[in-house]
Each structure stands twice: as structure tokens, then as C-alpha cells.
Amino acid sequence: MKIPLQTRLPKTYPVATVRRETTMVQTFTFAVSLGAKPGQFVMLWLPGVDEIPMSIALDDGKHLQVTFFAVGDMTQKLAALKKGDLVGLRGPFGTHYEWKPKQRIALVAGGYGAAPMFFAAKEAAKDGCTLDVFLGARSKEHLLYQKEFARLPRTTVHVATDDGSEGFKGTNVALLKQVLATKKHSAKKPAFHQIFACGPERMLVAVSDLSFHEQIPSQLSLERYMKCGFGLCGNCVVDPLGIRLCTDGPVVRNDLCRKIMEFGKCHRDALGRKHAF
Amino acid sequence: MDLHQKLLGVTFRNPTVLASGIWGITAASWRRVAAHGAGAVTTKSLWLKEHKGHPNPTVISTEHWTLNAVGVPDAGVEKAREEIGEYNRDKPVPLIANIIADSVGNYQKTAAAIMKLQPDFLEVNISCPNVEDEFGKPFACSATDAAAVTRAVKEVSGKIPVFIKLSPNVDDIGLIAASCAEAGADGFTVINTVGPGMAIDLRSRMPILANKVGGLSGPAIKPIAVKCIADVYRATEGEKPIIGTGGVLTGEDAIELLLAGASLIGIGTAVAYRGADVFRLVCEEMKTWCDQEGVKKLSELIGGMHRELAKHSKK
Numbered sequence: 001m002k003i004p005l006q007t008r009l010p011k012t013y014p015v016a017t018v019r020r021e022t023t024m025v026q027t028f029t030f031a032v033s034l035g036a037k038p039g040q041f042v043m044l045w046l047p048g049v050d051e052i053p054m055s056i057a058l059d060d061g062k063h064l065q066v067t068f069f070a071v072g073d074m075t076q077k078l079a080a081l082k083k084g085d086l087v088g089l090r091g092p093f094g095t096h097y098e099w100k101p102k103q104r105i106a107l108v109a110g111g112y113g114a115a116p117m118f119f120a121a122k123e124a125a126k127d128g129c130t131l132d133v134f135l136g137a138r139s140k141e142h143l144l145y146q147k148e149f150a151r152l153p154r155t156t157v158h159v160a161t162d163d164g165s166e167g168f169k170g171t172n173v174a175l176l177k178q179v180l181a182t183k184k185h186s187a188k189k190p191a192f193h194q195i196f197a198c199g200p201e202r203m204l205v206a207v208s209d210l211s212f213h214e215q216i217p218s219q220l221s222l223e224r225y226m227k228c229g230f231g232l233c234g235n236c237v238v239d240p241l242g243i244r245l246c247t248d249g250p251v252v253r254n255d256l257c258r259k260i261m262e263f264g265k266c267h268r269d270a271l272g273r274k275h276a277f
Numbered sequence: 278m279d280l281h282q283k284l285l286g287v288t289f290r291n292p293t294v295l296a297s298g299i300w301g302i303t304a305a306s307w308r309r310v311a312a313h314g315a316g317a318v319t320t321k322s323l324w325l326k327e328h329k330g331h332p333n334p335t336v337i338s339t340e341h342w343t344l345n346a347v348g349v350p351d352a353g354v355e356k357a358r359e360e361i362g363e364y365n366r367d368k369p370v371p372l373i374a375n376i377i378a379d380s381v382g383n384y385q386k387t388a389a390a391i392m393k394l395q396p397d398f399l400e401v402n403i404s405c406p407n408v409e410d411e412f413g414k415p416f417a418c419s420a421t422d423a424a425a426v427t428r429a430v431k432e433v434s435g436k437i438p439v440f441i442k443l444s445p446n447v448d449d450i451g452l453i454a455a456s457c458a459e460a461g462a463d464g465f466t467v468i469n470t471v472g473p474g475m476a477i478d479l480r481s482r483m484p485i486l487a488n489k490v491g492g493l494s495g496p497a498i499k500p501i502a503v504k505c506i507a508d509v510y511r512a513t514e515g516e517k518p519i520i521g522t523g524g525v526l527t528g529e530d531a532i533e534l535l536l537a538g539a540s541l542i543g544i545g546t547a548v549a550y551r552g553a554d555v556f557r558l559v560c561e562e563m564k565t566w567c568d569q570e571g572v573k574k575l576s577e578l579i580g581g582m583h584r585e586l587a588k589h590s591k592k
Binding site: 008009010011012013014043045047048050051052086088090227228229230231232233234235237238239240241242243244247270271272273 | 298299300301302303304305306307308309310321327328329330332333334335336337338339343345347350351352356476478479480481483485487545546548549552553
């Protein structure tokens with residue numbers, strides 16, 4: 001495991017563009033590439049405020065994008081920034097989604113998990129993969145990256161909203177089950193070679209169970225409190241494996257994920273204390 | 278070459294020790310580190326009561342150095358009891374419990390509470406350089422204060438050996454060590470992080486660490502560690518075992534620290550430089566070097582520089 005070490009020191013870059021996605025969600029673009037792969041994250045630093053892990057919504061070799069939900073102290077301050085304001089970036093860190101050319105992949109994206117899923121979809125599409133995107137949100141106005149997904153080649157977008165304001169009424173995982181039932185699917189000839197998922201942990205649990213029962217391998221992106229981002233502080237360790245999710249994650253294969261006792265149940269705070277979801 | 282040794286009644290399968298504050302915050306993580314080959318593990322610094330650390334950024338690094346100002350966060354003795362209790366049910370390698378406090382009295386209370394959890398060694402952190410705003414100069418910067426903490430901890434530690442973790446950021450580390458030894462210290466951990474240091478982001482002109490300053494570790498500090506270990510070894514006449522910690526990346530680095538006087542080798546930042554297998558790699562590299570050089574026992578190496586210097590001064 002060889003990681004370029006200069007990635008562990010943050011450097012500030014001016015925000016190049018600001019795009020409003022929904023009332024609470026924005027996308028920032030920076031004119032820099034960190035050579036990130038889909039599923040990896042950066043530590044995003046707002047000088048004088050805080051530094052938080054954030055999944056990467058795109059790194060095309062020239063630009064890096066992050067999409068964030070203004071929900072906490074740090075992200076609300078971030079949301080107030082304008083073009084030209086400085087943000088620090090450190091990374092990329094962690095594992096990433098992996099696929100083989102021309103695979104059939106189901107991508108399950110919940111909430112702002114749509115951003116890293118879009119990055120994965122864009123790159124997998126370049127490799128000739130056929131993609132079924134299961135895009136989920138509370139309601140129509142919270143759907144993210146819907147148009148961007150739709151523009152990708154060999155990609156079908158399936159929309160699910162909790163309130164039924166667009167597409168299927170219910171969860172995106174329930175919709176995936178429904179679609180799976182209409183396809184010829186067997187262990188020998190699976191409808192999908194893989195499932196990728198990023199979103200709230202309860203959604204990931206549902207994907208994990210489906211993946212396990214249908215015997216479709218999956219890769220899930222787990223989120224835990226992180227400080228260093230590169231394996232030193234130990235704040236993101238999970239029981240009973242003792243692995244660090246900043247280095248052995250955030251993208252974890254389902255067989256490993258199902259050995260994590262804390263998965264879907266609890267997470268640790270900055271003091272290392274466990275809290276139930 | 279057999280890397281195992283017995284120190285103060287505790288058997289170590291090899292000299293590598295996970296340093297405090299790295300990775301190990303749970304029983305599961307200590308076990309994981311042992312599975313990667315460590316000879317022993319050290320807990321992060323344990324407080325009597327909950328202590329909040331610093332906001333992020335807390336850890337930054339280049340190929341030469343790492344700066345950290347995590348600020349010693351901990352949930353207090355209750356959580357330590359839970360995790361150490363769980364680890365002790367099936368302990369793969371010895372556990373060193375590292376404790377910290379804000380006063381001599383609280384060091385004693387913390388030691389008394391942690392000692393009941395039966396760690397193999399107690400390591401007393403009197404030298405953290407990144408909580409100075411909160412607590413003032415570390416106890417390790419004064420021979421009198423360092424001895425007072427040592428004495429207080431020794432009063433309640435029973436049969437568990439007490440290691441004092443010293444600071445390199447002092448005029449005469451040997452003097453501090455001698456003072457602690459006289460107060461009853463059984464051994465020393467040398468060194469804690471150096472500095473503190475600071476790094477500034479050019480465009481924003483802001484210090485990167487939220488705490489502004491942090492303790493320096495990583496490959497750059499190895500020569501300071503070697504010198505401090507040699508000083509402590511000399512000041513205590515080689516009679517107190519030393520856990521040498523600072524900048525070790527390779528087996529040859531570890532051997533250099535042994536020659537300076539260390540018996541065990543702390544590995545911290547190297548986990549990020551070489552990955553989780555650093556413990557196994559360092560041991561393999563030590564063995565390879567010893568086999569090539571005809572070294573049969575660790576004891577031939579520990580304090581070897583001092584014996585060589587003595588020979589030269591007799592000539």
C-alpha cells in the first residue's frame with residue numbers, strides 16, 4: 001500500500017464554482033485534481049472552523065468536486081462561502097469502488113450519497129459497464145444528480161421517494177428488489193455482477209441483506225467519525241475487527257461489512273464512546 | 278535470532294510496542310495490532326474523567342514528519358474498564374496502560390483506578406506537548422514535578438511496574454530521569470513528541486492545526502530519540518528498562534535505539550508510513566540484520582553503544 005505522502009498535509013484552494021443542487025445542498029468545484037478514485041474521501045478544512053471527512057463527487061483529472069448538505073456547524077459555514085473563498089483539501093484517503101469492464105452494476109444512492117455514486121457511475125460507464133441507478137430521497141426536491149446520471153451511457157435511472165412525489169413510493173432498496181424480481185436472476189447468471197451503495201446506514205443494512213440473500217457481491221460506503229484520515233488516531237475503528245475505516249474503508253465489501261458488529265447499530269464519537277444509530 | 282525477552286516479570290515475544298495515541302482505542306484494535314505482529318500494545322492516554330480533545334485539523338503529515346494536536350481525548354475510566362476488561366479476557370500480547378492527569382493528586386487517583394484493571398505496565402504520560410494552553414508546561418519539564426508524580430503513582434501501583442514517559446523538550450533529560458528513578462520509577466518511555474511545532478498554510482496564512490501547535494513525530498525525530506535514550510540510560514546506569522520511541526520506521530532504526538539503551542521499541546507514526554504490518558516488518562528486518570551480523574541475543578544490543586564507548590575510553 002503506497003500512498004503519496006504529500007496528500008497528508010492540507011493545502012487551500014479557492015472555490016472555483018458554486019452550484020446549488022437543492023435548498024440545503026450545494027456543490028463546490030476546485031481547479032485541482034487529487035487523483036482520487038470513486039468512493040474515496042478528502043478531509044475538507046475551513047481555516048479557523050473545523051475539518052471534516054467528505055466523499056468526493058468527482059475528480060476528472062482537472063477538477064475536484066464535493067457535494068454537501070448544510071446540516072452541521074461546519075457545513076453551514078461552508079455553505080456561506082462564495083466563489084474565490086479558500087477551502088483546504090487533504091487526501092484522497094481510503095478505499096474505492098472496484099469493477100471490471102463491461103459489468104452490470106446496480107448503484108444504490110440515498111440522499112447525498114448520490115454524489116460519490118455519480119463519480120463511480122461516470123467512471124464505470126467509461127469502462128463499458130451497464131448501470132442501473134436506484135436514486136432515493138425523502139421527496140422529489142431532495143433528489144440529487146438525477147439529470148447527470150440520466151446523461152451517462154448504458155444507464156437506467158430508477159427513482160424512489162419516501163413520499164411518492166416522484167417515481168416509486170418507498171425506498172430505493174425496495175425498488176431494487178422489485179426490479180430484481182422482473183429480471184432473470186440466478187446465482188449462476190446474476191442480473192447484476194455487483195451492487196454499489198452509498199447513503200444512510202439503514203439503507204446500507206438493507207442493501208447488505210439483499211446482497212447476502214441474492215448472492216450478489218456488494219461494496220458499501222460506511223461513514224464514521226474521523227480525525228486524521230490516514231490510520232493513526234484510531235477514532236474510526238470498528239468492533240470486533242479493530243480495523244480503521246479511514247484505511248480499510250470507507251468502501252467495504254459486504255462479506256467484511258457483515259463481520260462488523262457495529263454496522264447498522266452504533267458508531268463512536270470523538271471520545272471513542274459508542275452511540276446507537 | 279530470537280526476539281523474545283523478559284522484562285520486569287513480563288514476557289515480550291518481540292520488542293515492538295504500539296505507541297500510545299496510535300490506533301489503539303478499543304480492545305478490538307489492540308488485538309488487531311497484535312495480529313499485525315506487535316510485541317505489546319499501549320492504550321491511548323487514559324483520564325479519570327471524560328476529557329475532550331482539540332477540534333480538527335488534529336493530525337497532518339509529510340514524508341519527513343507528522344504533527345499532531347489530537348489533545349488527548351478520552352471518555353474516562355469507565356470506558357477503559359470496559360475495553361481493558363474485554364482485552365484481558367483473551368490477551369494476545371502484554372498491555373501497557375498509559376495514564377494522564379492534570380495534577381499530582383489526579384495522577385494518583387487515575388493510577389489507582391487503572392491499576393485495578395491489571396495492565397502489565399503503567400506508563401505515565403507527563404510529557405504531552407499539545408495541551409499546554411490548558412494545563413501549562415508538562416510535569417516532565419521539571420525534575421521536582423516529575424518526581425512528585427512518580428512518587429504519587431508508585432504509592433498506589435502495587436506490583437505493576439511504572440514507566441514514566443519523558444519529554445525531549447528539556448535541557449537535561451538525564452537529570453529528570455534520575456530524579457524519577459530516585460522517586461521509584463521502574464522504567465522510562467523515551468521520548469514523547471518533540472516541540473511543539475507549527476505549520477502554516479500559505480494561501481490562507483493560517484496555522485493548519487486547530488490548536489495552532491502540535492507534537493512532532495515521524496522519521497525526522499529519530500536522532501533526538503536516540504540522544505535522549507542514551508542520556509536516560511547513562512543517567513540511570515542502564516538499570517531501568519527503556520521503551521525507546523521516536524521515528525522508528527525500520528528494523529535498523531529499532532536496532533539503533535537498542536544500542537542507545539532501549540529494551541523495547543515504540544512504534545507510532547510508522548503505522549502511517551509503512552502500513553499496519555510495520556510491526557512484522559520491523560521484526561523481520563531486525564532478525565535479518567542480526568543474522569547477518571552474528572548477533573544472537575537482544576541483550577547484546579541493548580545499551581551496546583555505552584559498552585563500546587567504555588571500551589574506547591579505557592584504551
